[in-house]
Amino acid sequence: MVVQAQEGRLITSAAGILVATAVPAERDAVARTFPGRVIAAGVGPAAAAAATAKALSTAPCTLVISAGIAGGFLPDAPVGSLVVADEITAADLGAETPDGFVPVTDLGFGTVTHRPPAALVRECAAATGARTGAVLTVSTVTGTASRATALRTRHPGALAEAMEGFGVAEAAAAHHLPVLEIRAVSNPVGPRDRAAWRIGDALTALTGAFGKLTPVLESWNPHDTH
Numbered sequence: 001m002v003v004q005a006q007e008g009r010l011i012t013s014a015a016g017i018l019v020a021t022a023v024p025a026e027r028d029a030v031a032r033t034f035p036g037r038v039i040a041a042g043v044g045p046a047a048a049a050a051a052t053a054k055a056l057s058t059a060p061c062t063l064v065i066s067a068g069i070a071g072g073f074l075p076d077a078p079v080g081s082l083v084v085a086d087e088i089t090a091a092d093l094g095a096e097t098p099d100g101f102v103p104v105t106d107l108g109f110g111t112v113t114h115r116p117p118a119a120l121v122r123e124c125a126a127a128t129g130a131r132t133g134a135v136l137t138v139s140t141v142t143g144t145a146s147r148a149t150a151l152r153t154r155h156p157g158a159l160a161e162a163m164e165g166f167g168v169a170e171a172a173a174a175h176h177l178p179v180l181e182i183r184a185v186s187n188p189v190g191p192r193d194r195a196a197w198r199i200g201d202a203l204t205a206l207t208g209a210f211g212k213l214t215p216v217l218e219s220w221n222p223h224d225t226h
């Protein structure tokens with residue numbers, strides 16, 4: 001059973017939570033401290049959506065979490081910090097025009113943003129010391145200062161960019177499930193500098209975060225969507 005009544009309120013158990021990471025190193029970092037179901041769904045929004053949707057079709061679930069490493073927008077999300085998304089936005093889903101980028105929603109199609117439950121976002125941030133803000137999903141890792149500036153101009157509340165959150169969120173939405181995104185910053189968003197990546201530190205931060213998140217997630221009432 002994934003939802004139980006305890007002291008008159010509904011709670012979810014870790015067994016009913018699906019965490020979708022991109023690669024096995026992220027999956028193992030989460031699984032070190034999180035007792036629920038953790039998958040390595042692949043890199044990029046399409047792989048993440050397909051693998052998450054497949055996993056959701058095989059077992060009951062109350063909450064879906066996209067987790068992993070990310071690029072952080074400086075100075076707000078430095079390397080080693082944690083970000084909990086209050087908004088999961090597909091930042092490059094749209095059309096380039098002479099007047100700039102136009103999101104697909106302005107073209108009359110689909111959606112570009114999913115919003116996690118606000119109270120759960122606040123509780124997760126408080127438990128882990130994470131910052132809260134938009135996490136952008138991109139299909140191309142930003143590698144220049146000009147693109148970083150363009151993204152931040154279009155999304156002033158953005159703290160991080162990664163490649164899977166929107167895909168995981170689309171799969172969750174198709175199953176009418178809430179979604180969270182939690183990221184540990186491994187590199188700054190900006191000019192490409194492989195020497196600046198701190199993937200090991202970010203994975204360690206992810207492990208620590210899920211150790212603190214587990215009791216929060218397990219005591220969350222899935223009917224509290226505020």
Ligand SMILES: O=C(O)c1cccc(C(=O)CC[C@H]2O[C@@H](n3cnc4c(=O)[nH]cnc43)[C@H](O)[C@@H]2O)c1
Pocket residue numbers: 022023043044068069070071072138140141142143161162163164186187188189192193
């Ligand atoms: O080759 C590069 O310059 C480069 C820079 C940063 C990350 C990559 C990756 O291939 C990692 C993609 C993987 O990790 C997440 N991630 C981590 N940092 C970022 C980022 O700055 N922008 C977007 N995604 C990032 C992502 O979710 C993927 O799972 C290569």
